[in-house]
Amino acid sequence: MSMVFAPCLTExxxxxxxxxxxxxxxxxxxxxxxxxxxEDYCVIAADTRMSTGFSILIRNYxxxxxxxxxxxxxxxxxxADIRALQKNLDARHQIYxxxxxxxxxxxxxxxLLSNTLYYKRFFPYxxxxxxxxxxxxxxxxxxxxxxxxxxxxxxxSSQGTGMQLIxxxxxxxxxxxxxxxxxxxxxxxxxxxFEAVDLVKDTFASAAERDIYTGDAVEIVIINREGVRRELMxxxxx
Amino acid sequence: xxxxRVLEPCSLQSSLAACADSQVLGTAPPTFKLPAVADLDGxxxxxxxxxxxxxxxxxxxxxxxxxxxxxxDSRASMGNYISSQxxxxxxxxNRYLLGTMAGGAADCQFWQRNLGxxxxxxxxxxxxxxxxAGASKLLANTLYSYRGMGLxxxxxxxxxxxxxxxxxxxxxxxxxxxGKRFSVGSGSTYAYGVLDTGFRFDMTVDExxxxxxxxxxxxTFRDGASGGVASVYYVGxxxxxxxxxxxxxxxxxxxxxxxxxxxxxxxxDVTTS
Numbered sequence: 001m002s003m004v005f006a007p008c009l010t011e012x013x014x015x016x017x018x019x020x021x022x023x024x025x026x027x028x029x030x031x032x033x034x035x036x037x038x039e040d041y042c043v044i045a046a047d048t049r050m051s052t053g054f055s056i057l058i059r060n061y062x063x064x065x066x067x068x069x070x071x072x073x074x075x076x077x078x079x080a081d082i083r084a085l086q087k088n089l090d091a092r093h094q095i096y097x098x099x100x101x102x103x104x105x106x107x108x109x110x111x112l113l114s115n116t117l118y119y120k121r122f123f124p125y126x127x128x129x130x131x132x133x134x135x136x137x138x139x140x141x142x143x144x145x146x147x148x149x150x151x152x153x154x155x156x157s158s159q160g161t162g163m164q165l166i167x168x169x170x171x172x173x174x175x176x177x178x179x180x181x182x183x184x185x186x187x188x189x190x191x192x193x194f195e196a197v198d199l200v201k202d203t204f205a206s207a208a209e210r211d212i213y214t215g216d217a218v219e220i221v222i223i224n225r226e227g228v229r230r231e232l233m234x235x236x237x238x
Numbered sequence: 239x240x241x242x243r244v245l246e247p248c249s250l251q252s253s254l255a256a257c258a259d260s261q262v263l264g265t266a267p268p269t270f271k272l273p274a275v276a277d278l279d280g281x282x283x284x285x286x287x288x289x290x291x292x293x294x295x296x297x298x299x300x301x302x303x304x305x306x307x308x309x310x311d312s313r314a315s316m317g318n319y320i321s322s323q324x325x326x327x328x329x330x331x332n333r334y335l336l337g338t339m340a341g342g343a344a345d346c347q348f349w350q351r352n353l354g355x356x357x358x359x360x361x362x363x364x365x366x367x368x369x370x371a372g373a374s375k376l377l378a379n380t381l382y383s384y385r386g387m388g389l390x391x392x393x394x395x396x397x398x399x400x401x402x403x404x405x406x407x408x409x410x411x412x413x414x415x416x417g418k419r420f421s422v423g424s425g426s427t428y429a430y431g432v433l434d435t436g437f438r439f440d441m442t443v444d445e446x447x448x449x450x451x452x453x454x455x456x457x458t459f460r461d462g463a464s465g466g467v468a469s470v471y472y473v474g475x476x477x478x479x480x481x482x483x484x485x486x487x488x489x490x491x492x493x494x495x496x497x498x499x500x501x502x503x504x505x506x507d508v509t510t511s
Contacts, residue, residue: 025273118348122387123273124285144322150314150343152322164319178324180312180467182483 026078026126027052030213031063032162033074034200035132036174037140037155041193041224044132045200046074047162047208047235049216059216059237066228067093071106071133072221073113076160077147078126085125088116106133110143110151117149124148128159134223154179162207162214169203193222201233208235268352282388294463296425297327297338298433298453299394299405301418303440305474306396306403308336309450311425311458311486312466314343323466332357333477335373335397340423341390341410349391353377370397370404374414382412392422398473425457425464432456443472447481455493458486 033046046063049056064074065086073089075082092112096104104112110131117125124147131143144157156174158166177185191199197220204218215238220231275281294315299308310327313320327339329346331354339346356376360368368376374395381389389410396405407422408414419437421429432453441449447470454468469483 114344114347118344119268119270121344121348121389122270122282146316146321146344148342148344150347152325154322154324178312178467178483178485180324180326180469180483181485182480 026081028077028126028161029057029079030161031076032158032160032166032204032207032211032214033063033076033128033130034158034166034170034203035074035130035142035144035156036170036191036196036200037132037142038191038193038196040134040138040140041196041222042072042132042134042140042142043193043196043200043220043222044072044074044130045204045218045220046076046160047204047214047216047218048232049214050079051213054212056216062219064219064221066221068103068106068109068133070103070223071109071131072223072228073129073131074159075127075129077128081125082127085116085127085129089113092116105136106131106141106143107135107153109133110141110153113143113145114149114151117145117147121148128163130157130159132221132223134225138225140223158203160214162204162211165207165210166203169206170199173199193224197222197231204233204235279388295327295340295423296421296429296454296457296461296464297340297394297423298419298421298426298429298450299338299396300420300433300437300446300450301403301405302437302446304443304446305398305472306336306405307446307450307470307472308338308394308396308478309454309468309470310338311454311464311468313458313464315463320465325466326469328469328471330478331373331395331397332367334367334399334473335370335395336471336473336478337377338394338396338422340392345389345391345410346393349377349380349389350393352380367399369399369401370395370406371399371416373397374404374406374408378408378412378414381408381410384410385412394420394422396473398475398477403473421453421457423457423464425461428457428460429453443474443481447472451482451484451489452493455486455489459490 030051031047031049035044044064048060050058050061063076064072066072067089093104113131126147129145133141135141141153142157143151143153144159145151156170200220208215215235217232217234222229273281295311297310308328312323312325312327314322314325329337329339329350331337331350337350353376357368357373391410394407406414406416407420436449450470451468458464465486467483468486470481472479472481
């Protein structure tokens with residue numbers, strides 16, 4: 001199954017400067033993802049622009065994927081790797097359902113995603129993921145990942161090209177006491193579901209102003225005890 | 239990519255034994271696919287620079303009269319960006335064993351979880367808890383087999399076993415060293431300064447916790463890649479206990495309070511009639 005990705009360079013002469021590779025297996029399709037965990041809801045959002053270099057490929061591409069009843073994955077980075085990752089997780093979830101006769105919980109899926117990413121430690125998925133959903137007690141949970149699988153549960157997160165624009169705004173609005181501080185304090189936001197969705201819309205509108213890869217529209221998925229619902233808000237298309 | 243061996247029917251006893259029995263049980267090391275590239279090192283370097291896995295830290299651990307103290311900060315940085323201020327860098331392998339995280343966050347999380355699994359299997363197979371020396375050796379041997387492949391881990395395994403307190407430093411070069419005092423990470427030099435100055439073997443538990451907390455605080459003060467919350471754990475004969483978790487910003491004003499400045503009496507507003 002292995003394919004040759006780079007031409008084999010046989011060194012017949014003394015090596016000179018390091019040549020630029022002719023082909024890279026990776027590309028960055030841009031985009032930003034955000035998730036906010038609430039007391040009994042979780043909001044997951046991502047813009048719908050897919051780019052390559054300075055070109056826009058698609059204006060209405062969904063970066064959000066619902067894996068289980070209670071978990072939703074939003075990923076930015078290289079969409080081909082992300083598609084492969086989503087299919088991998090779907091297949092593993094199907095097997096789990098056949099073996100255990102129930103759906104995977106969000107914390108379980110979070111661990112599975114971490115392991116799946118780490119198994120490609122030496123040829124990583126170029127994917128920056130945010131997993132959002134409801135935990136076993138019905139509380140919102142957000143897990144954010146780096147490309148090789150290190151993960152952490154938090155009250156909110158953003159990943160992608162607009163991450164550095166959006167995260168400070170979320171910190172300003174939502175930051176609460178660290179879960180590592182003793183005595184322990186809650187980490188879900190006190191915002192209501194409506195306020196959280198509003199905040200997400202505002203942050204994306206701002207990110208679209210200053211990040212070339214973020215724009216066109218933002219797709220927002222809200223999970224609560226009633227189920228899953230979607231909203232779509234237009235963003236600047238420039 | 240998808241391991242469908244889990245679908246194999248379990249009724250075939252022999253087939254289970256034949257086909258990767260240790261894979262199913264979890265004792266065999268996980269298998270990793272490698273990119274089919276001429277220059278693997280160059281590819282790894284480029285991949286690491288591109289994905290910027292989270293790292294940067296200060297961790298420390300020391301043995302004293304009453305047991306082992308383990309402390310760490312909680313910042314993770316991806317290049318110049320602080321990706322998290324709330325990372326758990328002290329990983330609870332089991333009730334008597336703690337591991338610290340320094341270097342690549344994913345590497346530490348994955349391999350220490352794997353270590354926890356293997357320690358549990360050891361308990362089941364041998365009907366007794368694994369020693370700190372044994373646990374650290376398991377990890378070191380695993381990391382040695384991946385030597386040169388770009389894993390980045392500088393971890394301390396601390397715990398209490400039948401022979402008392404134990405502390406080992408294990409790293410991704412395959413090194414494993416026993417010791418009484420270690421600090422690992424980008425802020426380690428700052429932590430060593432405070433730790434070595436204040437250390438006495440016969441400290442009380444509270445004094446030891448305070449020393450560790452101060453050492454982490456001073457490292458976060460000077461090292462940009464360290465910060466967040468200073469967590470301190472104590473491992474004794476009864477197992478580990480988290481002793482404190484303090485935001486280092488607040489610790490700063492606790493150790494160095496700002497003296498109140500004298501304020502001139504302000505002139506009252508004169509009302510004009």
